[in-house]
Amino acid sequence: MLSTIITHELKNIFFSPKFSVTFIVVSLLLILSVIVGIDQYQKAIRQYETTTQLVQQEMREARGWMSLNNKILRKPDPMQIFVAGVNNDVGRISGISSFFAVKLSHSTFSDDPIYAVFRFVDFAFIVTVVFSLLAILFTYDAINGEAEKGTLQLTFANAVPRAQYIVGKFVGSWLGLIIPLAVPMLISLLLLLLWNVPLQSEEWLKIVSLFAAALLYVTFFISLGIFLSTMTKRSSVSFLFSLVTWVCMVFIIPRAGATVAGHIITVPTVAEIEAQREAFSKDRWTEYEGTMQEKWKARNAPTQTMTKQEREAFRDSKMWEWMEEDDRDRKQVQVDIDEQAKKLNEDLRNRKAEQEYLAFVLSRFSPASAFQLAAMNLAGTDIALKSRYEDALNEYRPVFNTYKDKKQKETGNSGGFRIEVNSDTGVKIDAGREKGVLDISEMPQFTHPKHTFSDAMASAVIDFGLLGFFSLTTFAGAFVRFLRYDVR
Amino acid sequence: MNNQPLLEAVNLSKRYEDGALAVNNVSFFVKPGEIFAMLGGNGAGKTTTINIFLNFIEPTSGEARINGISSHVEPLKAKQHVAFVSENVMLYTNFTAIQNLDYFVRLGGKTQYTKDDYRKVLLRVGLQEEAHNKKLKGFSKGMRQKCGIAVAILKDAPAILLDEPTSGLDPKSGFEFIQLLDSLRNEGKAILMSTHDIFRAKEIADTIGIMRQGNLVMQKSREELSGENLEQLYMNFMAGVYE
Ligand SMILES: Nc1ncnc2c1ncn2[C@@H]1O[C@H](COP(=O)(O)OP(=O)(O)O)[C@@H](O)[C@H]1O
Ligand SMILES: [Mg+2]
Numbered sequence: 109m110l111s112t113i114i115t116h117e118l119k120n121i122f123f124s125p126k127f128s129v130t131f132i133v134v135s136l137l138l139i140l141s142v143i144v145g146i147d148q149y150q151k152a153i154r155q156y157e158t159t160t161q162l163v164q165q166e167m168r169e170a171r172g173w174m175s176l177n178n179k180i181l182r183k184p185d186p187m188q189i190f191v192a193g194v195n196n197d198v199g200r201i202s203g204i205s206s207f208f209a210v211k212l213s214h215s216t217f218s219d220d221p222i223y224a225v226f227r228f229v230d231f232a233f234i235v236t237v238v239f240s241l242l243a244i245l246f247t248y249d250a251i252n253g254e255a256e257k258g259t260l261q262l263t264f265a266n267a268v269p270r271a272q273y274i275v276g277k278f279v280g281s282w283l284g285l286i287i288p289l290a291v292p293m294l295i296s297l298l299l300l301l302l303w304n305v306p307l308q309s310e311e312w313l314k315i316v317s318l319f320a321a322a323l324l325y326v327t328f329f330i331s332l333g334i335f336l337s338t339m340t341k342r343s344s345v346s347f348l349f350s351l352v353t354w355v356c357m358v359f360i361i362p363r364a365g366a367t368v369a370g371h372i373i374t375v376p377t378v379a380e381i382e383a384q385r386e387a388f389s390k391d392r393w394t395e396y397e398g399t400m401q402e403k404w405k406a407r408n409a410p411t412q413t414m415t416k417q418e419r420e421a422f423r424d425s426k427m428w429e430w431m432e433e434d435d436r437d438r439k440q441v442q443v444d445i446d447e448q449a450k451k452l453n454e455d456l457r458n459r460k461a462e463q464e465y466l467a468f469v470l471s472r473f474s475p476a477s478a479f480q481l482a483a484m485n486l487a488g489t490d491i492a493l494k495s496r497y498e499d500a501l502n503e504y505r506p507v508f509n510t511y512k513d514k515k516q517k518e519t520g521n522s523g524g525f526r527i528e529v530n531s532d533t534g535v536k537i538d539a540g541r542e543k544g545v546l547d548i549s550e551m552p553q554f555t556h557p558k559h560t561f562s563d564a565m566a567s568a569v570i571d572f573g574l575l576g577f578f579s580l581t582t583f584a585g586a587f588v589r590f591l592r593y594d595v596r
Numbered sequence: 597m598n599n600q601p602l603l604e605a606v607n608l609s610k611r612y613e614d615g616a617l618a619v620n621n622v623s624f625f626v627k628p629g630e631i632f633a634m635l636g637g638n639g640a641g642k643t644t645t646i647n648i649f650l651n652f653i654e655p656t657s658g659e660a661r662i663n664g665i666s667s668h669v670e671p672l673k674a675k676q677h678v679a680f681v682s683e684n685v686m687l688y689t690n691f692t693a694i695q696n697l698d699y700f701v702r703l704g705g706k707t708q709y710t711k712d713d714y715r716k717v718l719l720r721v722g723l724q725e726e727a728h729n730k731k732l733k734g735f736s737k738g739m740r741q742k743c744g745i746a747v748a749i750l751k752d753a754p755a756i757l758l759d760e761p762t763s764g765l766d767p768k769s770g771f772e773f774i775q776l777l778d779s780l781r782n783e784g785k786a787i788l789m790s791t792h793d794i795f796r797a798k799e800i801a802d803t804i805g806i807m808r809q810g811n812l813v814m815q816k817s818r819e820e821l822s823g824e825n826l827e828q829l830y831m832n833f834m835a836g837v838y839e
Binding site (some may be wrong): 116117259267 | 647653671673686699757
């Protein structure tokens with residue numbers, strides 16, 4: 109009985125006139141996006157490699173160890189083919205030097221704004237928007253459509269248990285939609301192999317998990333469609349409900365989450381922080397001046413009754429003590445100001461983190477957000493990508509600088525000029541050493557931050573759980589509704 | 597042949613949620629090899645009665661039994677013994693006649709049929725061979741009706757419920773349909789049929805019931821009716837002459 113219902117539902121989907129057209133279009137879209145993704149990835153890799161070589165070349169040709177600066181490029185990750193995430197927004201390059209803090213700049217979008225205008229339609233986007241819409245369009249009338257057709261009546265004129273029917277309906281629609289959606293996914297895996305995209309087992313695991321998350325997400329919309337089709341008698345009504353729900357989940361809630369979080373937890377702007385720091389600094393210095401005046405009054409007090417000579421002798425004897433004391437106070441002021449700045453920065457970061465957290469919590473009421481977060485976390489193009497790189501860069505910076513200092517001391521070269529006068533060759537001004545002879549073969553190499561499969565899973569597991577939970581509850585809702593559904 | 601009633605309404609009443617009393621204390625039975633025709637105007641309560649037999653709605657009081665099984669107490673068991681053809685037979689328009697048959701017959705618990713069996717039954721109900729593998733999209737109401745009856749025949753249940761099966765059929769199809777019913781009766785089926793069609797009812801039914809405003813106001817066997825003018829009786833009942 110169950111298998112009859114399932115096969116029938118499968119046929120019902122496969123034979124429906126909208127089926128072939130939609131699935132051809134969706135498959136083409138997905139495959140196209142993967143091809144474009146592979147192309148962009150390979151371009152990024154080429155750019156990464158040539159620029160890295162260029163940086164090496166530049167370093168070898170540096171004037172001396174003192175002026176040696178490194179540049180680190182963010183290494184393209186094949187996962188960006190599927191989930192662009194923040195990849196195009198985060199800077200791709202950072203200088204490493206003694207004087208400047210690390211800072212990633214030159215993002216894809218800032219270098220090529222055209223990409224920002226026509227944002228890359230990646231796998232995650234297609235799944236989030238197109239797959240979910242498809243799932244809804246094929247299921248919104250699963251039950252009430254049959255009631256309208258009259259086929260539900262004829263079905264239940266037979267000894268068909270309702271539970272079996274709704275389960276069969278769900279499994280049938282699930283297979284009928286998942287199989288066709290899995291086909292372009294499998295094709296995209298073939299494309300990766302065909303184009304020789306370098307994938308380690310870690311990445312394969314990530315991709316498989318990403319696909320699993322996508323299917324779970326689609327499962328939710330299948331359940332939702334069936335659920336809504338049990339909520340109303342008329343399919344035109346459930347169609348409207350489905351569309352509205354879809355728009356809310358895919359477009360409104362994720363953005364509303366961020367907006368609401370922004371209103372609940374306000375994060376001061378950089379200018380506000382700057383102003384606060386300035387104000388504190390000004391207050392602190394004014395206070396210092398005040399105490400200074402008091403101090404000098406006190407210091408001068410005993411001299412009132414002294415003769416001029418006594419007074420000068422007294423001041424001379426106290427001079428060092430006073431100077432040291434004043435210096436200490438001044439330094440204390442600077443320490444206070446620095447501490448305040450640090451505290452402000454920390455506050456800012458904490459509030460930002462709080463806001464982010466709240467935004468994620470709120471937006472996760474939508475499975476679309478849950479899926480997107482899962483996808484980005486799996487791909488490593490999540491919001492933490494920037495800080496992962498910055499942390500790695502900050503770790504590397506002292507290592508690099510130590511190496512540089514050591515080398516400089518060893519060669520005893522200050523990086524200055526050398527002027528050589530030779531009767532044969534004339535005057536030669538040399539910038540310390542020959543160009544291109546700096547031996548950087550022992551230079552410590554930057555290790556790109558690792559984003560392992562278990563890291564990915566650890567951060568994605570909550571969203572997997574949510575997607576599973578959403579799917580289950582909507583299906584349970586459909587199930588319960590259908591047990592009492594009027595089949596006439 | 598066992599002569600217990602296969603279809604039986606016992607003091608059946610149905611009051612809808614909005615308060616309308618659609619069926620009021622109706623009792624009748626149909627034995628194997630019998631056709632019971634339920635006559636009545638629109639809104640008389642015929643469909644409601646049939647829907648209670650199929651457990652599409654629960655009776656407010658009383659009971660509908662199929663083969664002795666209460667259809668709202670043990671619906672799944674009861675429905676194994678009944679086939680149903682509705683007023684508007686609606687099948688899957690994107691499936692062929694054979695595919696529709698195959699699905700609904702399987703739901704009816706019959707999995708042993710071959711394509712040839714389907715073909716034979718479709719021919720028996722009068723659907724031309726060319727239409728067997730065509731999608732139902734272009735089928736007329738009569739053709740769909742034939743498919744629906746084929747489903748009912750293939751289910752091979754001892755009882756058959758027909759809700760206004762001849763409405764909308766052309767005279768020729770109507771005639772063929774009556775012949776088909778006759779042959780099913782001869783096979784020993786118990787048939788409950790609702791209809792507006794006095795002439796057909798008179799021609800075929802073993803028992804005729806007249807429903808009016810939820811009441812079964814008359815119930816007479818063919819013998820009791822012989823010599824009576826059914827049309828006149830019907831008009832009188834509808835006008836409430838005997839109340
Ligand atoms: N779902 C319903 N809710 C309320 N009243 C109904 C419902 N279905 C039918 N009725 C009412 O019950 C009465 C009998 O209807 P029905 O059994 O369909 O009559 P028939 O099939 O004889 O034309 C009518 O008055 C009709 O308006
Ligand atoms: Mg009716």
